[in-house]
Amino acid sequence: MQVINIGVLGLGTVGSGVVRILRDHQNKISSITGRKLVIKTVVVHDLAKKRNVDLAGINVTDKIDDLINDKDIQIVVEVMGTVTTAKEYIERLLNAGKHIITANKDLIATYGSELAELAGKNNCDLFYEASVAGGIPILRTIVNSFAADRIVEVKGIVNGTTNYIMTQMSQNHVEYQKALQSAQELGFAEPDPTNDVEGIDAAYKMIILTRFAFGMNVTLDDIEVEGISNVDLEDIKQAKELGYNVKLVGIAKLINDRIKVSVGPVLIPEDQPLAAVQNENNAVLVTGAAVGETMFYGPGAGELPTANSVLSDIIAVTKDIVLGTTGSRFNDFSREGKQALATEVVYPYYISLRVKDRPGQMLKITEVMTSVKASFHLILQTELDDDYARVVMTTHKMSEAQLTEILGAVAGLEGIDVIASYKVLPD
CATH class of the missing domain: 3.30.360.10 (Dihydrodipicolinate Reductase; domain 2)
Known part of the structure; x- marks a missing residue:
């Protein structure tokens, strides 16, 4: 059976899980892919650190060039974290023709489109299932x-x-x-x-x-x-x-x-x-x-759930290598997007206030709501201390723009402070 060699960049919680699952499920993965997947090299920051995973037969190094320059390594898993350093390493690896799998959400959220473009130019896959919601595919x-x-x-x-x-x-x-x-x-x-x-x-x-x-x-x-x-x-x-x-x-x-x-x-x-x-x-x-x-x-996290998502990406890349279909984007769907206006975003809201306990305060709050054409669903008042009451209100649906007006107006009222304002998901 043909071998596909894998490099791993980082050996923390997720990296250790990847090594462990690949060893434990080797036969099943081979039967699915038709290839034997072998971790050849792992790059770590501290060579002296003790590891709680079996690394027998794996080259452990602290030099990224050992991955970049090894022509036998086709897939690299990046689970080291960081943004700047990880981006630099992944760019060099893509330019060397390595397929990349990463769990790095910060990196993908910030530079995902740029890295996907580079992957396409080098006919490489770039997958990152593990970057969102851990073990959920x-x-x-x-x-x-x-x-x-x-x-x-x-x-x-x-x-x-x-x-x-x-x-x-x-x-x-x-x-x-x-x-x-x-x-x-x-x-x-x-x-x-x-x-x-x-x-x-x-x-x-x-x-x-x-x-x-x-x-x-x-x-x-x-x-x-x-x-x-x-x-x-x-x-x-x-x-x-x-x-x-x-x-x-x-x-x-x-x-x-x-x-x-x-x-x-x-x-x-x-x-x-x-x-x-x-x-x-x-x-x-x-x-x-x-x-x-x-x-x-x-x-949503953890060694084995996240590592399992990484392995699903490894299997997907392996299938692409076998079929000769590498270089396709993980997500090809793209269109221009505009931000919704504050007047269009509509929810019921929960608002809690710290209100000085004196006559006329509720009238002030009601006048604010009336001025922006918003209405109460319910109002509750409880004692906060000797001088203040806690007033909680839920509203009927209103726009984000109306909420902003309400909070601004209430902030200007003497003896009334906003504790919190949260969206309420409708029933």
């Missing part, structure tokens, strides 16, 4: 299974760290900092969790999903991003009483053939599928004009 599903449909919305929980934290806050009523600490102790959150908890990681994944689902390129600057670090436990409890779970959700939606992409805390009705996604799990809902709403659920 969402990208290839969108490309293949939705090819004949018109996708109108993609939304989901695409960051396991924030979902774990929000689950702990909701189910165990723990404050944000304690829930974050628990996530870090279990390895779900990095020592510096900024990219996760501020919504940046989810935003990168939504850039990639938007590209696949709608053929439109958006950047981080085009996305409305809000994290979970300022979510108040009292708002989570209040939402629960109203029949909602609060989750960090990414939403990419076509509105009048324009695109709106956002990431932020959202109230989800408890009877909706996304509301039941707990802890570190991910879920993506794809809504097609023909098929309606479909949900894809599974582990």
Whole structure:
């Protein structure tokens, strides 16, 4: 049986998983591809570091040139992370004729189109299924299974760290900092969790999903991003009483053939599928004009789930090599995209306020709502302390532009402060 040699760039959690799965499932993979897949060389940063995976027969080096200059290596898996260095290495590898598989969402979200262009020029494959939602095969599903449909919305929980934290806050009523600490102790959150908890990681994944689902390129600057670090436990409890779970959700939606992409805390009705996604799990809902709403659920991170997605890409590249069809783009769908206007983006909203307890305050809030032609769905008032009350209101559907006006006007009122404002997914 012919051998296809593979190089691996990075041997952290995912890299180790790739080595382990390829060894354990060698026979099955060979029967599917008709080729024997062998990891020949692994490039690591620290040669002295102890590894918890069997590297017998594998050349371990700290020199990228050992991959670039080895003509026997046809496929390289990049799981080292970073953006600048990874981009430089992948460009050199593509120019050397190597097919690339990466799990690097930051890189693909930022430079994916540029790297895909370079891959095409060198007749190389560039696949990155593992860059979004870990073990969920969402990208290839969108490309293949939705090819004949018109996708109108993609939304989901695409960051396991924030979902774990929000689950702990909701189910165990723990404050944000304690829930974050628990996530870090279990390895779900990095020592510096900024990219996760501020919504940046989810935003990168939504850039990639938007590209696949709608053929439109958006950047981080085009996305409305809000994290979970300022979510108040009292708002989570209040939402629960109203029949909602609060989750960090990414939403990419076509509105009048324009695109709106956002990431932020959202109230989800408890009877909706996304509301039941707990802890570190991910879920993506794809809504097609023909098929309606479909949900894809599974582990969003971890050694073996993510490595499994990498292996699916390795098998896809191997099949292309055997058939002589390398060099095709992972996603060929492309069209011009315009940003939806703030007047077109319409949701119900949840707004909580800190209101000084004195006569006339509710009248001021009502006057603000009336002035922008927005209406309440319900209003609740509870005591916050001796001097302040907490006022929670949900609205009927209104535009993003109206919300901006309301928040601006309320901010100008004496004795009234905005605690939070979140979208409410409709029933």
